Amino acid sequence: MSNPKRVIIDYKKLTPGVLQLLVQKYPDGYGDRDIIKFRNIKGEAVEAVEVTAADTIFLVKISSKLQRSIINFDEADATVLGMDNSSEPGFSSEEE
Known part of the structure; x- marks a missing residue:
């Protein structure tokens, strides 16, 4: 990965x-x-996960x-949102 955009x-x-x-990446939640x-x-001071x-x-x-969002998210949510593991998740320009 050369020069990825950082957001x-x-x-x-x-x-x-x-x-x-x-x-x-964090199916069981993230830790310290x-x-x-x-x-x-x-x-x-900011704390974040990558x-x-x-x-x-x-x-x-x-x-x-x-x-809470990570804990409550499941495969049914991914299906409803039109996402599955076989394709790259979609991103909007709102992240920037």
Whole structure:
């Protein structure tokens, strides 16, 4: 992967495709070792987990709502959203 785009994404802008990537990477939830800590441009402490799509690395900000979404997401959700494991999840331009 050469020069992937890097995107920090908040729970509120989380697309079904990125949520599916999170569930695939962290099927049992994420732990302390998975959390990346950094300071944003405003100097605020941010905690995020990383997932990678074909040409983008997403840092998804951690929140209690994110954890609940990962826990509650299942294969039925993927089917309803028109996603399955045989295709690349769709992404919208809202992540940027």
